Amino acid sequence: MAAGLTIRAAWPSVAVILSTATFAQMAAAHDHHEGVSHIAEGETVSQEPIDTTLWVHIFVQMLAYGVIFPIGMVLGITKSRWHVPTQILGTLLAILGFFLGHAHGGREFVGGNIHSIFSHILQITLAAQVVLGLYLKLHWEKGFNGKIRKLIRPFHSVIGKAMPILSWTQMLFGGITTLGFCQGDHVGQCAAHFIMGSAFIAYGILLAITLLVGQIWIRRCGRSQEFIDSAVIAAWGCVNTFTEHRWGTAWVKNDWQHTTMGIIWWCAGLAGMWLSRDRDGNPKRNFIPGFVILMTGWAMSAHPQELMVSAATHAMFGYTLMAVGVTRIIEIAFVLRDKHSLDEDGRSWNSFQYVPIFLLYAAGFLFMGATEEQMDLVANSPMDHVSYILILYSLAFLVFLFSNMLIGLYDRLANPLSNAKKFGAANGHLNGHLAEEGQIRSAEEFELDGLMSDDEGDERRGMLRRSGDDSSLDTPSTVGKNNVNTV
Ligand code: HEM
Ligand code: HEM
Numbered sequence: 001m002a003a004g005l006t007i008r009a010a011w012p013s014v015a016v017i018l019s020t021a022t023f024a025q026m027a028a029a030h031d032h033h034e035g036v037s038h039i040a041e042g043e044t045v046s047q048e049p050i051d052t053t054l055w056v057h058i059f060v061q062m063l064a065y066g067v068i069f070p071i072g073m074v075l076g077i078t079k080s081r082w083h084v085p086t087q088i089l090g091t092l093l094a095i096l097g098f099f100l101g102h103a104h105g106g107r108e109f110v111g112g113n114i115h116s117i118f119s120h121i122l123q124i125t126l127a128a129q130v131v132l133g134l135y136l137k138l139h140w141e142k143g144f145n146g147k148i149r150k151l152i153r154p155f156h157s158v159i160g161k162a163m164p165i166l167s168w169t170q171m172l173f174g175g176i177t178t179l180g181f182c183q184g185d186h187v188g189q190c191a192a193h194f195i196m197g198s199a200f201i202a203y204g205i206l207l208a209i210t211l212l213v214g215q216i217w218i219r220r221c222g223r224s225q226e227f228i229d230s231a232v233i234a235a236w237g238c239v240n241t242f243t244e245h246r247w248g249t250a251w252v253k254n255d256w257q258h259t260t261m262g263i264i265w266w267c268a269g270l271a272g273m274w275l276s277r278d279r280d281g282n283p284k285r286n287f288i289p290g291f292v293i294l295m296t297g298w299a300m301s302a303h304p305q306e307l308m309v310s311a312a313t314h315a316m317f318g319y320t321l322m323a324v325g326v327t328r329i330i331e332i333a334f335v336l337r338d339k340h341s342l343d344e345d346g347r348s349w350n351s352f353q354y355v356p357i358f359l360l361y362a363a364g365f366l367f368m369g370a371t372e373e374q375m376d377l378v379a380n381s382p383m384d385h386v387s388y389i390l391i392l393y394s395l396a397f398l399v400f401l402f403s404n405m406l407i408g409l410y411d412r413l414a415n416p417l418s419n420a421k422k423f424g425a426a427n428g429h430l431n432g433h434l435a436e437e438g439q440i441r442s443a444e445e446f447e448l449d450g451l452m453s454d455d456e457g458d459e460r461r462g463m464l465r466r467s468g469d470d471s472s473l474d475t476p477s478t479v480g481k482n483n484v485n486t487v
Helices: 002-033 052-077 083-103 114-137 143-179 184-213 215-220 225-243 255-274 288-301 308-335 351-368 372-379 385-414 416-427 429-451 454-467 476-486
Strands: none
Touching: 052 083, 052 143, 052 385, 083 114, 114 143, 143 184, 184 215, 184 351, 184 372, 184 385, 225 255, 225 288, 255 288, 288 308, 288 351, 308 351, 308 372, 308 385, 351 385, 385 416
16 A cells, blocks of 8 residues: 555656656757768758658647647637547647657658758747737736736737647648748748638638638628628739849749739729628628639739649649639529628528639648649659649638637537527427428528519518418418527
8 A cells, every 4th residue: 555655755756857857868869960970962851761650640630730729719709618629639639749749750851941940939829829828827816816817818819729720831841841842942932822822721620710700800890791702812923023033133933924923913802892892881792803813813824934843733623713703793693693791691502602702712732732842842753733633622612611620619619509599499399390391481482582583572571481380380481480489
């Protein structure tokens, strides 16, 4: 018994010693940077394959920063009691991944690479976030501590929401470091592809958030979606007009295309802002942002390329972007018929509305996957451009799925009442019947709406009412209300 107690008492110190020893060993293993370099002259990585430690590092960090922290962030925003346990699990994995990153053997990488530099920034941010989080968790809400808490909360909130963006950046840095890409002359091109590609994906994510949980918000904010989009396009265009060519020097390479693209962006953006109000000053939808994307896609698809695979990938990127533009215009003008959302309650959407959103993700991945070095890699491999493009589309689907899952999680936790009502209505026996009936009715009404004018609509609705076998059921819209009331 006494022996058992001693062992138990001694356990923490044993654990500390053991882990210190392991970390010391790992740190020693990291010495390869200071030893003789195996990187050949003019190369950016050595010839050796990536070792298991580094593979595990990649997997663990992607799991921690790419999956667990973002889930934890949503749990934090929705004040779930699972927030802290989730982030603690993520933090433990991140610590493990950190040491694995330092302990790897196998392939060597140039010293002072961007991934290892940025890892310090991310690591310090995470440490700060955990310390702030633990302080918040103590719930000292009175007196002086209460005042400090009020200060700390916004910090934890802002850093928390910035974490997925920082993590995304670090994962991209990890990818280019592993392959030894984007060094020297390639930096500018890489930055252009990764920033623009990520921006397309971010735009897709923002549109998905607005569609799934922000319809009411956008209606209340007093501006149409196109006003915001056009303003961003105009601002971005201004920047590109003056930064894509070094003024006062000769016009080289693609300077003309990039600068004129900047010009059309701000010209069109201003027009888009103007069209965002109707004659009474109410927010109005318009075609401009979709059209700008269409033009950008066309310009991109015509960008001259040397390699066949590069030309094919750029062409596919351009077509995808053009498809975003066309489908967005169709969505606004014909699916939504200029309305801000499909239904009054802002809870539903038409499947078509997902098309431009997904294509934005796909365009982003295609562009990010089309730097010179990546294209060389594919051209020198047995893979053809079709397989490469399919891989990029698959990645787009995965990120599309995951972001939709996060938005769904947020929706469930943030709007439990309305979801429970729907859920209850769909599950209750009688209510289920009514809900189904209501859904069929609204579906019918929606389809008919597309085919008839307003006057005809009233007439048709009357017919629908008469043909209903349950006389207690009024118009389809009240069926919906009945369901809600009976839960
Ligand atoms: C492991 C240590 C962590 C602890 C103990 C912790 C604790 C907390 C607590 C107690 C809150 C609620 C604050 C309040 O409502 O007054 C909170 C909110 C939040 N946390 Fe954490 N957290 C941790 C890590 C993280 C990380 C790593 C992230 C980001 C990836 C994060 C993101 C957030 C967000 C976005 C909120 C919502 C803030 C808001 O109301 O806008 N937390 N956290
Ligand atoms: C966001 C998650 C990640 C974090 C926080 C992270 C952090 C780190 C850290 C701290 C190191 C040690 C740096 C040093 O040697 O000074 C490292 C090394 C490394 N990581 Fe990551 N990493 C992440 C994701 C990835 C991913 C996704 C990849 C690859 C696809 C990757 C590839 C590498 C490589 C190749 C090294 C070795 C660099 C070298 O030896 O100089 N990492 N990482």
